[in-house]
Amino acid sequence: MKALLILIGGLAMAFAISLDTNDKYAKMEMDMATDIEADIEADIEINSNNNMTATPLEDIDLEYVHKECFPWGIHEYCYFPHTSVSWGDAETICQRWGGHLVSINSKHERDYLHKRLYRRPDYWIGFVDNSGTNTGYQWTDGSGGFTFWHGGQPDLRGQQMCGRVWAHHGTWDNLQCWHGQRVLCKQFLRI
Known part of the structure; x- marks a missing residue:
C-alpha cells in the first residue's frame, strides 16, 4: 500500500x-x-487503527444506507461497510433491520464469517458484558456459549465491555462501547 x-x-x-x-x-x-x-x-x-469515530445514529438514513447481505443456513447476515457507529447504535440498527448484532455460536459459523469478511474493517458483535466483570458476557439475541477471544482478551475490566471481531484475525476482543466500528447484523431468514 x-x-x-x-x-x-x-x-x-x-x-x-x-x-x-x-x-x-x-x-x-x-x-x-x-x-x-x-x-x-x-x-x-x-x-x-480500527477504533474509528462513531457517527451518531440520527445522522444515518437507515433506509438508504449501503449494506451487503448474505445467507448462511437459516440465518441472513448484513454487513454495513460504510457505517461506523457505537456498539449501542449498532444494536439499534440491527433491531430496526429485524435482528441483532451478530452472535457467533460455533467454530463453523466463525470460520464462515471470517472467510467472508477477512479483508474488511473490524466490526461489532452482539457480545456485551453488562456486569463490568469481564466474566458476564452474553449475546444480545440470548444464544450463546461459544467464544473465540484473542489471546489476553477480554481485558480492562469495567472499561471495555462490548465485543468486536478483529476481522483480519477472526478473533475477538473487548472495546469501549462508544468507539465507532462497522456493523454486522444477523436475523433468521424470512420465508
Whole structure:
C-alpha cells in the first residue's frame, strides 16, 4: 500500500512540474490526484487503527444506507461497510433491520464469517458484558456459549465491555462501547 502511495505521490509531483500554471484543467487533474492520495492515506489509517469515530445514529438514513447481505443456513447476515457507529447504535440498527448484532455460536459459523469478511474493517458483535466483570458476557439475541477471544482478551475490566471481531484475525476482543466500528447484523431468514 505504501508503494502505491509513493507511486501516486511521484506521479502527482511529476505532473505538477509539467503543469502550465495558467492551465485550469491541469490544476483540476492535479487536485484530483491529491484527493486520491489523501483517500489512500485515510484507508491506511483506518485499517491500522480500527477504533474509528462513531457517527451518531440520527445522522444515518437507515433506509438508504449501503449494506451487503448474505445467507448462511437459516440465518441472513448484513454487513454495513460504510457505517461506523457505537456498539449501542449498532444494536439499534440491527433491531430496526429485524435482528441483532451478530452472535457467533460455533467454530463453523466463525470460520464462515471470517472467510467472508477477512479483508474488511473490524466490526461489532452482539457480545456485551453488562456486569463490568469481564466474566458476564452474553449475546444480545440470548444464544450463546461459544467464544473465540484473542489471546489476553477480554481485558480492562469495567472499561471495555462490548465485543468486536478483529476481522483480519477472526478473533475477538473487548472495546469501549462508544468507539465507532462497522456493523454486522444477523436475523433468521424470512420465508
